Amino acid sequence: MNVIEIENLSKEYQTPAAKVRAVDGVSLRFERGEFAAIVGPSGSGKTTLLNLLGGLDQATAGSIRIAGTDLASLRPGQLIDFRKDNIGFVFQSYNLIPVLTALENVEFVMQLQGRPKAERRARAVELLEAVGLGERLDSRPGQLSGGQQQRVAVARALASKPQFVLADEPTANLDSRSALTLLEIMERLNREEGATFIFSTHDPRVVAKARRVIWLEDGKVVSDKTQEPTI
């Protein structure tokens, strides 16, 4: 079953010099449980494509349907609610709420969903244990390493039980060991939680872990292949 259907998607930006087409006629399908990497050089349109997929930006042309819902048909308020319930985000620079503990950061999305306290507390603890931070529940982001913060971000992204998780260069700020640990966790949670993971990267270690690799160049898909992930 297709979770995401992208049809002939384009995004143009007007710069002072000229009009730039960051995403150019992209059509893709993602099924439930995929672990896919969007790869390409800087300026190839990876981040723009992820922003469009996450409903953070609006396409110039084409459509995105997520679980049957056309994102373009949603009003701004509906789009925010849709993101809250269907999409998890992992950002390159972690972007945790610095005044909250790891546990509170993970709980926060569920609170926005209006889930009962006991349920969200149990889910947050479960996820933080799953990312290996069961002992750091009460630590604030400033007390955690970069790799640990990104693991909290992954737990937060999965807290709302989303259809899919979008991760924009999740390992870009991490050392090799932390990056590998994070990838293993993401892969395991992808299997256990059944959530689709789509991440942009130009890190070969991350690409090697993906089961599907989509190459972008100048906003166009130049290659879309499945592969056996390497250890």
Add this chain to the structure above:
Amino acid sequence: MIATIAWKNIWRNRTRSLVVVAATTIGLTGAVLVSALSIGMVADRVEVALRDEVSHIQIHHPLFLDNFESQHRVGAPGDLLEKLEALPQVEAVAARSVLTGMVSTAQKAVGVSLIGINPEREKLLTGLWQSLPNSLQLLERGFAPERASAYLADSVGSYFAEPGRSPQILISERLARELKAQVRSRVLVQLLDAQGYMTGGQFRVVGIFSTSNAMFDESQVFVRQSDLVALTGHEPELCHEIALRLTPEHDMAEALADVTALAPGLSVMDWKTLKPDLGLSYEMLDAMLYIMLSIILMALGFGIVNTMLMVVLERVKELGMLMAIGMNKKRIFAMIMLETVGLSLTGGLAGMLLSALLVGYLGQVGVDLSAFGEGLEAVGYSAIVYPRLNWDNYLGITLMVILTGVLASIYPALKALSLKPAEAVRSE
């Protein structure tokens, strides 16, 4: 949790928040203290005026206050006094005769209003009998020792308690100095008699009073009503003015209606009508407080807007993330607003606590404005001011601080809402 985040966010930059809190605390304390001083000054003046000068209600002949002619009198005051005393809201009543005349010594003659009173009845109504201070009492009232000793003698006489049948008079300390008179001095009182001829008689000074109202002190002397009538040949019940003191919890409109019903054809006025300047000051007290606070809070509000704009600009990435993960505009707005109100209210509550302590303390010991005492007393105000503020004023100030926070949050919150999450999450 949004309220928790907002509160924690306030203390992310502790120094900056403390500067805003300190500015709010100091600004508010200053405004509240100045207002409490003004309120204390006017409230004391009103209390003194009600106790010693006008009482709550006065009854006159409708034309009496126009020119103080002696024929404009209240007829049959005895019956009226009895009926007025029976009213439930009336605490004390006294009738007076008011004649214009001259008081003179060998040194000087001064024009005054001669108030003929029944000392026992007047004692129940006004505080005149308590206004005969000696040096010790002045010290107890908080006067500086050198000021207290500058007052007359160690004895300033009595309240019509001298033995003997000769006519007695109470004059003020100011008048005594002017006339160079003292206790037991004799002064000459001259005025028109019942037939309109000039008459006069000697009165012995039995007491020297002093109130905080220089005008009152300089223009009024008090004699027994019986002595005044004997001197002028008026009828024994000569009455130009009936003054009433009401119970503390009185309803003025109701009392006025009751008294008017008992005094047909007479002019019945409350103290605000009799002393419009005082009435206006009293009515304006709260308005002045809130006008002054509005100005201070407006200035502080701009400072808070500036601080919150900095906060929003520093947190662009975080706000973008919050929008991305599903925090809607209403919640973002609420978070910024709660943060601003929290910041304002912290300073506001600290300011009010400090104000309450200062007003409480100074309300007990008083603020000595004797450096300006002469000027203040000339217009009826005491030189010792006891600042005061009601609890409903504190509630009003709290609401104003909250309103300032809400208004100050609008622009920064709108700035936050204008962020585009896709750009905000990637900003540096």
